[in-house]
Amino acid sequence: MNYQTPALRRALAADYAIGLMPAPARRRFEQLLMDDAALRSELAHWQETLISLTEALPERPVPDRVWHGITARIEPQVLHVPERRPFWNWLRLTVAACSIVALVFIGSLYNRNDARYSATLFSTDAKPALKVEAHADYLQVEPLTLAAVDADRSLELWAIPADGKPISLGVIPAGGKGKVELSEMQKALIGKPIALAVSLEPKGGSPSGQPTGPVLYQGTLAAL
Secondary structure: OOOOOHHHHHHHHHHHHHOOOOHHHHHHHHHHHHHOHHHHHHHHHHHHHHHHOOOOOOOOOOOHHHHHHHHHHHOOOOOOOOOOOOHHHHHHHHHHHHHHHHHHHHHHHHOOOOOOEEEEEEEOOOOEEEEEEEOOOEEEEEEOOOOOOOOOEEEEEEEEOOOOOOEEEEEOOHHHOEEEEOOHHHHHHHOOOOEEEEEEEEOOOOOOOOOOOOEEEEEEOEEO
16 A cells, blocks of 8 residues: 555544544554654644544524524413304204215215126237226226227127127227116126127127127126
């Protein structure tokens, strides 16, 4: 190690003065001090600097605004008790609170999700594209990442039962969000193990009763 480098000499002197130097390094540094007057001067400079940090600071009076702030924090706070309201005010508040609770409860019943089966249909590159929920009389469909469809095309939803022959469940609403009403025959399919698929068809659906275009999305209907 080149002990003649100025930056290294200052760092060693500072470490020694502060007391951060390990014992072996401290012994080597003390050997250097014996034959190096300039290094001793560097150490003395650091020691004087550190000693100056321990000198007492002159007293300064605390500003009045500081004492006022301290007093405001530690003194007891005045508790403001609201005046008592008449009985009829209390009754009106109670009736209003009960009305709000009733409205929330009725709204929750109205908006309750009674879906029995659900499926997430994925694209060919395994991205979730369409969510399908099966209710008693209809399917609720909601787009996730549906691709845009030309105006002269429609997306048609198919049920694929165990025998593998697709059965149309209807055309998906434009934009992919909405309801697909079910016939009695289609309702009977929902409770069975089926897969779902969506194909690209001419506007209004397949003219042949079977998929004619490419299958874009697939998934499995499962009970909730």
